[in-house]
Amino acid sequence: MLEMKAVQKSFKKKMVLKGIDCEIGEGVYGLLGPNGAGKTTLMRCIVGLYSLQGGQILFDGKDVAKNGDLLARIGYLPQKFGLFKELKVYNMMEYFATLKNIPKEEQRPAIEKSLEIVNLSERMGDRVGALSGGMIRRLGIAQAVLGEPEVILFDEPTAGLDPEERMRFKNIIASIKKGRTILISTHIVEDVEAVCDHILVMDNGLIVGAGTDSQVRAAAQGKVYLIPEQEKLPAGSYIEKRLEGEEGVLLRVLSSAPLAGAREAAPTVEDGYMSMIKRI
Amino acid sequence: MLQMTKNSLRLFFRNIALVLAFGAVLAAPHLLMLPRMDSLVSLGAGQIASYHFASLLLQQAGLFFLLFAFIGYEFFSRSKRAFLLETVKTCPNGHLRLLGAQFLAMELLLLAAVVNVSLYFVFGVAFTGNTQGPVVANLLLSLVLYFLLSGTVALLLGCVLALCAGRMAAYGVMVLWSYLASDLPYMVLTSLQEKIGPAAYWLRDLLGVCFAGEGFVDPAYGLPVEWYRFALVFFWVLALGAVVLIFTRPSPPKNRRWVAVGMAALSLFCLTAYLCKQGYRPMDSRIDGRMVDSYYSYADVQPREEPAGFAVSACEMDLRVGDGLKARVVLDLEQTEGLAGLKFTLYHGYRLQAVTDGAGNRLPFEREGDYLYVPQDAGTPLSQLTFSYGGMSGEFYSNAQGIHLPGYFPYFPMEGYHRLDGGLSGEFAPGAREPHLTESRPITLRLQTRLPVFVSLPQQPDGSYAGLSTGATIFGGQYVRGPLGSYDAVMPQMSAYPFYVDGFEEALERLGGQLGVDLSQKFRDKPLFVSPQGFTRGEKSCYIEMEDCYVILGALAPRPITNVIKMLAGSNLEKQHVAYLTHLYLDVGMRDDFIAYFTGKWDGSIPNEFAGDLGPAGYKEMYQTFMDAIEKNGEDAVLKQVGAYLTDDGDTRDRYTFVNSLME
Numbered sequence: 001m002l003e004m005k006a007v008q009k010s011f012k013k014k015m016v017l018k019g020i021d022c023e024i025g026e027g028v029y030g031l032l033g034p035n036g037a038g039k040t041t042l043m044r045c046i047v048g049l050y051s052l053q054g055g056q057i058l059f060d061g062k063d064v065a066k067n068g069d070l071l072a073r074i075g076y077l078p079q080k081f082g083l084f085k086e087l088k089v090y091n092m093m094e095y096f097a098t099l100k101n102i103p104k105e106e107q108r109p110a111i112e113k114s115l116e117i118v119n120l121s122e123r124m125g126d127r128v129g130a131l132s133g134g135m136i137r138r139l140g141i142a143q144a145v146l147g148e149p150e151v152i153l154f155d156e157p158t159a160g161l162d163p164e165e166r167m168r169f170k171n172i173i174a175s176i177k178k179g180r181t182i183l184i185s186t187h188i189v190e191d192v193e194a195v196c197d198h199i200l201v202m203d204n205g206l207i208v209g210a211g212t213d214s215q216v217r218a219a220a221q222g223k224v225y226l227i228p229e230q231e232k233l234p235a236g237s238y239i240e241k242r243l244e245g246e247e248g249v250l251l252r253v254l255s256s257a258p259l260a261g262a263r264e265a266a267p268t269v270e271d272g273y274m275s276m277i278k279r280i
Numbered sequence: 281m282l283q284m285t286k287n288s289l290r291l292f293f294r295n296i297a298l299v300l301a302f303g304a305v306l307a308a309p310h311l312l313m314l315p316r317m318d319s320l321v322s323l324g325a326g327q328i329a330s331y332h333f334a335s336l337l338l339q340q341a342g343l344f345f346l347l348f349a350f351i352g353y354e355f356f357s358r359s360k361r362a363f364l365l366e367t368v369k370t371c372p373n374g375h376l377r378l379l380g381a382q383f384l385a386m387e388l389l390l391l392a393a394v395v396n397v398s399l400y401f402v403f404g405v406a407f408t409g410n411t412q413g414p415v416v417a418n419l420l421l422s423l424v425l426y427f428l429l430s431g432t433v434a435l436l437l438g439c440v441l442a443l444c445a446g447r448m449a450a451y452g453v454m455v456l457w458s459y460l461a462s463d464l465p466y467m468v469l470t471s472l473q474e475k476i477g478p479a480a481y482w483l484r485d486l487l488g489v490c491f492a493g494e495g496f497v498d499p500a501y502g503l504p505v506e507w508y509r510f511a512l513v514f515f516w517v518l519a520l521g522a523v524v525l526i527f528t529r530p531s532p533p534k535n536r537r538w539v540a541v542g543m544a545a546l547s548l549f550c551l552t553a554y555l556c557k558q559g560y561r562p563m564d565s566r567i568d569g570r571m572v573d574s575y576y577s578y579a580d581v582q583p584r585e586e587p588a589g590f591a592v593s594a595c596e597m598d599l600r601v602g603d604g605l606k607a608r609v610v611l612d613l614e615q616t617e618g619l620a621g622l623k624f625t626l627y628h629g630y631r632l633q634a635v636t637d638g639a640g641n642r643l644p645f646e647r648e649g650d651y652l653y654v655p656q657d658a659g660t661p662l663s664q665l666t667f668s669y670g671g672m673s674g675e676f677y678s679n680a681q682g683i684h685l686p687g688y689f690p691y692f693p694m695e696g697y698h699r700l701d702g703g704l705s706g707e708f709a710p711g712a713r714e715p716h717l718t719e720s721r722p723i724t725l726r727l728q729t730r731l732p733v734f735v736s737l738p739q740q741p742d743g744s745y746a747g748l749s750t751g752a753t754i755f756g757g758q759y760v761r762g763p764l765g766s767y768d769a770v771m772p773q774m775s776a777y778p779f780y781v782d783g784f785e786e787a788l789e790r791l792g793g794q795l796g797v798d799l800s801q802k803f804r805d806k807p808l809f810v811s812p813q814g815f816t817r818g819e820k821s822c823y824i825e826m827e828d829c830y831v832i833l834g835a836l837a838p839r840p841i842t843n844v845i846k847m848l849a850g851s852n853l854e855k856q857h858v859a860y861l862t863h864l865y866l867d868v869g870m871r872d873d874f875i876a877y878f879t880g881k882w883d884g885s886i887p888n889e890f891a892g893d894l895g896p897a898g899y900k901e902m903y904q905t906f907m908d909a910i911e912k913n914g915e916d917a918v919l920k921q922v923g924a925y926l927t928d929d930g931d932t933r934d935r936y937t938f939v940n941s942l943m944e
Contacts, residue, residue, distance in 0.1 A: 047369050071370040078366045084358065086294035091287050098284050099371035099378060143367065 001025050001060055002046065002151060002181060008054030009038075009045055016041045018205035019055065028177050030192030031185040032273055033202035039185040040079055042202070043155045046183075047076050059151070072100070075149035079156045081140045085129030089120065089139065092128055093146065100147040114142040118172055134165035141172060151181045158191050170195045189270040199269070201276045209276035213269045220267035220275040226250045227262035234259070238278050240271065254280045284381030285388070291358070292385060298354060305347045305393045309337055313400050325408045329499050333404035334419055337397055338492045338503065341426040344393070345434045345490040346458040352386060352438020353450050360442055376536075379439060379524065390431040398423055412773055414758050418502035422492070425505055429513045430490035436520035443527045461487040463494040466565045473567050474578060481566050489513050493563020498675070499812045500758050500772035501561075501682040507603070508557040511550045518547035558604030559672045559679025568629070568674075575628070575674075576701035581649030588623055588695035590616045594722050597692055601729040601756065605630070605678040606670045609692050616661040624652040624693040625716070627700070629673030638664035650690065651697050667693050675813055683729065683756030684811065686831045687736060687749060688715040688824055694751075713824065713833065717750035718851050720827050731756040734770040736809065736829035749828045753809050764810065765836065767803050771810040779810045780836045787838035794866065794916075795845070795923030802844065808832050823847055842867045848926040855926050857899075857935040861906055862922050878907035902939050909942035918942050 007020040016038045031039050044050050046057055048064060048071055056063050059070045083092050090111060097107040115121045118138040123131065131139065137157065144152050158166045173182060173195045186192060192199055192213075199216050201209035209219060227233070229242070229249040237255035244250075253259065254275050267275075274280070292298050313336065320328055359365055359378060368374030401419050405411055437457070441450035459465065460483055472480035484491070489512055492504055522543040525536055567578045576583070594612040599605060607630070616622060626632065628649045635645045635654055643665075646653045656662050672678055676689050685691045690698070698716040725737060725745040733756035737745035745752060758773040765780040772779075792799035803823075810832045822840065824831040825847045842863040849855035864874050876882040910918045925931050925938050933941070 044366075049366060049369055069372065072372050074370045076367065076370045081367060082361070082364065084291050084364075086291050087287060091290060094283055095287055095378075096368070096371070098281070099368050099374050101372060104283070140367070149370075 001058075002183075003058040003061075004042075004046075004055070005058065006055035007042070007045060007052060007057060009041055009050055010053050016205055017045065020202075020205075020207055022200060022207050022210060024181055024183060024198075024200075026179065026181055027197040028173060028182045028184065028195055029198045029200060030196035031183060031200050031202055032187065032189065032192050033185075034187055034277060036204075037202045038205045039187075039202055040155055043076075043078075043153050043183075043185055046153060047071060047074060072147075073150045075144035075147070075152040077140045077144040077152075077154045077157060079159070081137070083128045083136060083139065085127065087128055088124070089115070089126055089128060089131070090124045092139070093143065096143040096146055102147055110146060110148075114146045117145060117176060118142045119168070134161050134168070137161060137165070138168070138172070141169070145176055149180075151183070152176070154182070154184045156186055157184060158186060158188060166191065189273055193269045199273075201273055203277040208279075209272070216269050216272035216276075217267045218272065220254065220271035220280075222264065223254050223256060223275055223280055224265045224267045224271045225253045225255060225259045225262035226265050227253055227259055231259075231261045236280070238274065238280055240274055254278065256280050281377070281381055281384070284377070285384045288382045288385035289388070292355060292389070295355075295358075298351060301347055301351050301354075302389060302393075305344065305351075306396050308340055308343060308347075309397050309400060312336065312340055321407065328408060330401075330404040330408040330410035330415060331419065331499065331503055333400045334422060334503060335492075337400055338422065338426055341430060341490040341492065342458055342462040344397075344427060345430050345461070346454060348386075348390060348393075348431045348434035349438045349441075349454040349458070350451075351389075352435040353441050353454065354438075355386060356382060356439045356442035357447075357450075376525070383435065383439065386435045387432065390428065390435065394423060394427045394431065397427055410773075412758075415502070415773065418505060418758070421505040422503040425509055425513065426490055426492060429510070429517070433489050433513060433516045433520065436517060436524065440520050440523050440527070443524065457487055460484050461489070461491050463491070463564065466494060470565055470567065478566065478568065481562070481564075486512070489516060494565060498682070498684070498772075500684065500755070501677065502758055504561065504563055504681070506557075506559065506561070506679060506681055508554050508560065511554040511557075515547045515550035515554060518543045518550065522547065558606075558670060559602070559677075559681075560604070561672060561674070561677050561679060579628075579649055581628075581651070583699035583701045584651060584697040585699050586623060586697040589619055590614065590622060590695065591719065592695050592721050594724075595692070596724045597752070598726045599678075599728070599754075601678045601683055601727070601731070602680055604670055604672045605691070607668070607692065609667045609669075611665050611667075611693065611695075613663055613665065616656065616663065618658070619656060619661070620658070621653050621655040622662065622665070622695075623697050624654070624695060625650050625690045625698045625700070626652050626667070626669065626693045627673050627676070627690045629676075630669045630671045630691070632667065632669040634666075634668045636666045636668075637662055638666075640666075650700055652693060665693075678754075678756075680730065681757060683731060683733060683754050684813070685752075685754040686713075686809065686811065686824070687751030687753040687826045687828070688713065688831070689751075690716070692751065715750060715824065715826060715851065720748045720750055723747060723749050723752055725752050725754075727754065729756055732759070734759055734761060734809070736807065736826065747828060749826060751826065753826060753829050753831060755809055755811075761807075764808060767808050767836070769808040769810050769832075771808075772812045778835065779832070781838060783838040784836045784841070787841040788844065791841055791844060791866070794919045795848075795862075795926075796920040797848065797923040797927055799844065802847070803830055803836070806830055808836075810835075839869060840867050845922075845926070848923070854933070854935045854938075857902075858922060858938060859926060861899075861903060861939075862919070864903075865906070865910075866919075874903075875907070878904055879911070902936060905939050905943060909939070912943060 002024040004020045004022050007017050008015065009017040020042060033039050041050065045052060046064065048068065052065065062070060064070050093111040093114065094107060097111055102110050112121065115124060118141050120135060120138055120142060123135065128136065158169055161169065184196065198212060199210065200207055201216065209216065227250065229251055233253060234255065234257060237253050239251050239253055241252040242249060243252060252265065253262065254271065313333065320332065356379065364378065365375055368378050401423055405416060405419065441453060445453065469480050469484065522540040525540040525543065568575050591614045592611050593614045596610040598608040632647060632652065635643045637643055643654055654665065675684065676691060677684050694717055723737060723746065725735065727733060727735065727745065733754060735745045736753035737747035737749060740746050755770055759770050760773045761770045764771060765784065788799050788802060806829050808830045813833055822833050822843045845859040845863050846856060849859040864870050921942060
């Protein structure tokens with residue numbers, strides 16, 4: 001169980017995390033938020049890359065900042081992830097296995113298992129430089145799951161991946177999630193929807209909403225409308241999308257007040273997310 | 281860790297740029313040495329010293345440093361560029377272990393490069409047969425200091441720059457460091473030193489972990505491996521190591537912070553020790569450093585030559601040579617009544633801490649350059665003075681690696697003012713390498729040093745040295761005592777050239793015959809202290825006679841044997857001029873020019889050896905008269921008269937009167 005209690009982080013005078021309170025238990029959690037919300041900063045605070053200005057991050061009740069050995073139970077794939085291109089895949093994984101203190105005799109089976117999970121077993125003898133971008137990202141996932149960590153953090157894991165690789169990622173998550181806590185930070189709602197049991201919505205350094213996908217959807221209940229483009233919109237409403245169809249151009253709008261000339265639409269997770277961050 | 285180190289080496293050798301850089305490191309010593317090997321080897325084992333190969337390679341130590349800094353930076357920054365440092369954050373001490381494995385791999389490569397360089401060190405020892413323990417130890421220490429340890433500093437520098445700086449800044453720092461630590465900025469530094477003093481060299485002193493110096497290599501001193509150079513290296517290793525520890529984790533845990541603080545504190549201790557060193561022997565062009573003579577080109581102090589007006593009846597010296605020289609000298613004085621103050625000469629390089637009287641009372645003193653003045657009350661003439669001082673002086677060194685204190689050099693207070701500038705004013709005058717005192721006095725010397733030493737005074741049963749002399753000559757370090765030709769000599773163990781050259785004794789006998797003086801006992805009646813610091817400029821004698829020894833600067837060689845003539849003149853300045861004139865006439869290298877010029881057969885520009893003497897000082901007439909006398913009365917007669925003039929203490933004629941008398 002990961003607990004964050006009033007977590008605050010600032011860089012010089014800019015307060016990036018303004019008091020994060022949440023609990024993350026077993027399951028897949030999506031940390032959803034726009035760019036600049038503080039998702040990566042929160043991830044880095046959890047793994048101890050940054051020190052906190054206030055609050056605590058607890059892992060099974062113990063402060064991570066004071067118990068550095070707890071980090072050995074956490075796997076981490078950062079947003080910007082790279083490898084030594086000159087090394088072979090197996091040698092690169094050996095690096096990680098050694099750093100994770102996996103005993104020498106157990107390294108080979110552990111590496112093979114991790115590579116199998118991400119479907120890179122056949123590329124073990126290839127140079128890292130010969131892998132595609134998606135494969136390198138999968139290799140990153142392989143190092144994150146190496147050593148059977150209890151908690152795995154993925155920071156923007158699908159950024160830049162093609163649809164096939166994104167689908168592959170979702171399948172990998174599904175295959176490893178049992179008995180683990182997985183936290184995925186992203187700004188792509190579809191990824192969160194497909195794979196996460198719980199969603200944390202973050203905006204401007206705070207958690208502005210949390211729940212299952214149906215709970216997030218429910219946050220936009222009664223607030224989503226489809227309205228012809230030419231209709232006048234009241235202040236405080238937010239245009240999500242512009243749709244072209246048989247009825248002409250319609251706008252999908254979020255509004256706290258009913259809209260004349262509009263029909264209500266069933267909310268999606270994206271609608272719920274937008275209503276939280278736009279405070280509608 | 282071994283696995284990661286292996287993978288780090290794999291990583292290294294799969295990068296073309298890094299492999300090329302390492303190849304350059306390996307190739308550089310061979311590119312320097314192989315073209316020179318033929319000429320060095322053909323000189324023969326007896327003509328070159330084992331350190332010769334090493335000293336050539338030391339010139340490359342700066343390049344070695346720079347290349348390893350580049351290699352270190354490029355290799356360590358790969359982890360940062362690959363964002364690996366963030367990825368391994370959750371691994372226990374991930375950063376440190378990742379960088380540590382890479383550092384270990386780099387150290388292995390550094391070791392291979394050092395072994396590559398050492399091939400020539402080994403060859404030098406094997407070829408010359410200089411396998412004595414101190415010689416081999418000196419070479420080994422220089423290899424460790426200038427290549428292995430400085431290479432480690434370079435790798436750490438590369439690591440720190442990789443963690444903390446961008447590429448442009450990193451390359452700028454590396455290039456600037458290597459430039460400042462080398463002999464390249466020496467002209468700028470010398471100019472700066474004229475304006476701001478020794479501070480001009482401080483930065484280079486601190487950065488120069490790989491810089492042995494531009495200075496001459498004294499075979500008795502060996503390659504410079506003083507303790508303070510190691511202190512400086514360890515300062516950098518600990519300081520940079522502390523930075524790496526802190527920067528491998530933005531908020532390091534307490535224990536790592538404490539380790540970093542401990543390393544930083546130790547590094548400051550090493551730096552303090554370095555800055556407080558006493559026995560500093562700068563091996564470069566700084567004004568008040570390498571060469572005694574260069575100091576006088578820049579010093580504001582007017583050279584003085586003034587008699588003391590009092591006498592020293594006894595001298596007791598307690599010298600401790602460790603880091604530098606710590607001296608306590610007690611002089612018993614006579615005839616000090618009526619003097620307003622007492623004049624002494626003590627080389628300016630020593631720091632004088634106190635002057636006390638016989639009762640232990642501190643006395644005021646004034647010091648300007650080499651000149652020391654101790655005022656005294658008219659009513660209470662001083663009968664004893666104790667001087668406490670310390671330090672070291674350029675090529676007259678005294679530290680844990682070597683001692684070179686000839687008795688004529690004012691490493692102890694000499695009564696009177698004596699100019700040490702060697703006639704730079706154009707006036708024919710003695711310098712730092714001439715005896716200045718004429719009256720022997722009983723000297724007792726107690727010497728503490730770890731070095732094997734040779735002292736010109738006889739050793740007493742209690743370990744002290746005592747005897748009659750104007751100054752004790754002390755040589756310590758890589759010296760050995762043994763026969764040199766048919767003479768008893770103290771000479772450097774590791775010689776660059778033979779100190780005895782065939783034909784010396786024959787040339788000496790021939791000279792004696794020409795002057796009508798018996799020179800058969802010259803150099804046999806006292807031990808020779810052969811200094812590797814050879815001086816063979818025309819006006820300086822290679823042979824300096826003291827009461828208790830001869831100091832030979834250079835070699836016992838047939839040329840310029842005529843410098844022996846100056847020894848016959850002693851301290852009489854008038855006779856020294858005549859001796860010099862005769863030396864010019866007789867020396868095989870200058871004789872033809874001298875004769876041609878003064879017999880009107882010269883058709884070139886004035887030979888340098890006596891050009892200065894023919895100027896406003898007015899010696900031209902004297903030289904011409906000498907030549908005319910030879911033409912009139914014959915060389916044999918004139919030279920016999922010169923020999924008689926120089927050796928007759930009762931003959932007090934000045935130079936002009938004597939030379940004019942040759943025409944009679």
